[in-house]
Amino acid sequence: MWTPSSGGSSENKVPVVAAFLREASGRILLSRRPPGKARAGLWEFPGGKVKPGESPAEALRRELREELGLEASVGQELARLIHVYPDLTIELILLEAFAENYPQALEGQEWGWFRPEEIEKVPLAPADRRLWQLLYKNSL
Numbered sequence: 001m002w003t004p005s006s007g008g009s010s011e012n013k014v015p016v017v018a019a020f021l022r023e024a025s026g027r028i029l030l031s032r033r034p035p036g037k038a039r040a041g042l043w044e045f046p047g048g049k050v051k052p053g054e055s056p057a058e059a060l061r062r063e064l065r066e067e068l069g070l071e072a073s074v075g076q077e078l079a080r081l082i083h084v085y086p087d088l089t090i091e092l093i094l095l096e097a098f099a100e101n102y103p104q105a106l107e108g109q110e111w112g113w114f115r116p117e118e119i120e121k122v123p124l125a126p127a128d129r130r131l132w133q134l135l136y137k138n139s140l
């Protein structure tokens, strides 16, 4: 598990949980930030903010159900980092997830399965680009 910090202020950081979810052929699930939201149009691992009183795993199961209609079990933590955006500072926690059904875009967002080499070329949210580099370097 890797826990680097991007350096800026990490006070009042918002915990954000995200899923590393692979289908049978090894492609990875990404979803796209919808128009009108911060980082609109960029791709990210599906997930969202951890609410007070929730564990990261509970938050991830809730987000996957709400956004993609997925029933999922959650495995180990793969990576974690702090990222400072102009509008907020997040602590992004990437958890391995295993889905029991197929995703459907319940909030109208785009999503897709990507092979690792395709992810190199996808416009990822900046925090996710860093996370991906960590994962790749450690050949997950």
Ligand SMILES: Nc1nc2c([nH]c(=O)n2[C@@H]2O[C@H](COP(=O)(O)OP(=O)(O)OP(=O)(O)O)[C@@H](O)[C@H]2O)c(=O)[nH]1
Residues within 6 Å of the ligand: 016, 017, 018, 038, 039, 044, 045, 046, 047, 048, 049, 050, 088, 090, 092, 125, 126, 127, 128
């Ligand atoms: N879900 C998710 N958010 C990420 C990732 N990477 C990343 O920088 N973020 C940022 O973390 C924040 C998560 O907010 P969100 O909007 O997804 O979460 P939410 O639905 O629970 O909150 P909201 O109701 O305030 O929109 C956003 O600013 C988003 O850009 C990621 O891989 N997954």
